[in-house]
Amino acid sequence: MRTITTTLATFFLTQALTTAPTMAVEESQQTRPNIVFILADDLGWGDLSSNGHPQFRTPNIDNLAREGMAIRQFSVAAPICSPSRAGIITGRFPARFGILYPFQMDRNIAINQPDWLDPRPLTLPRLLQSAGFTTAICGKWHLVEEREKVMTDAPTPAAYGFQTWHLMRGPWKSDINPRQSFDAGVAFLKKTTKQPFFLQLTIHEPHVPYFPSPQALAANAHVDERSRRYAASVTDLDNGVGRVLATLQELHLEQDTLVIFTSDNGPARRAEDLKAAYGQYYNSGTTGGLRGYKGQLYEGGVRTPLIVRWPGHVPAGKIDSTSAINGVDLLPTLAAATGTAVPSDWGGDGVNRLEVLKGHPSVRPQPLFWRTTEQESVRDGDWKLVRSRKQGTTELFDLAKDPNEAQDLTQAQPGQAARLADLLQAWTKGLPTEPDPACCSQARKGPQTGLKPTAHD
């Protein structure tokens, strides 16, 4: 067998050497790009200079958009950390796992959610790993409670398909601090020789508490003092993206790498007490005029910038303002980009939106659903219904005409309101009401911590 394999390998090697090098490069580009996925934390849709922020400067992210494509109607699967990340990694609406809020034991018990994301369904890194990708994550995890040593029986990132990880928090020993995610990512790029690779960089910035570099603070001297630390955190994020792009260029990987950038949810609500809590001024993230903020199902909570660069495949400098893409779509879309088959019995919620990224706008063929502890929502085409879970009241919006959700059309469009309410009700009927015991920690049976949920997870 070894002889045959060797003979075949020699044959293909000979063929490859006698083929023009550019052809070989093109072939590898078409089938197996590397992927660098950069996920910011709490960055608002309006915080990029390319999205119109009057003071914040994001030249590296803006440049990525110029060299690639900006999707203006990208939303995440939840308006807050843990469920948003669960939606991305599994391609499933996180409410299907009962995950509605950032993981923390007392809170998990209070709202009947599990203690960690179920590792058994398909995940994006495990799919890519099984297809031969080298997989790694650097930065924030948050698919289990973030405190050290509390839920040590939680599955490690290996169970989800990451071969290596450098985490800033979690039950396991953290080997980087929140400032070092980009360092770890750049180190991975420089030392990884086995391609293709999938690198997920889950960056702390610009989440509270802020750790801006002196250089970033100096670069934001033009910003009001109350917003300067936030603005400087955005600058550090942008500089980190620049470092990653420069590293890809230095390693001659630009053409072979799909770079994707987004944020896990919209900006945190301005909290006047933050100075007391963190010794810092309050959040200054912006939605660019979209209604709401982190934690809410209005667009300001769930819409985040999506930028994708893939030379030769994603048109450079194009902006798509009409096609809805969601965090759950990244799994099948990136699978398609890498020529990786998703099992036919997958049963996820994500839709392959690669054609949109190739410059062909389209309506998402299936509705999107969201659920938080406070609200539920459905979007079908440009119609969106938001329902208050406590009051039972609904609001209906036409996002094409009213992107800022200023006009409730429930009375004017009763047929649409009823249709979307029916969709939402049918979806919520299928959601779990109790956490899966297999995804609950032994620590849950012990004394509770008495910790109060914080406003800034």
Ligand SMILES: [Ca+2]
């Ligand atoms: Ca977040």
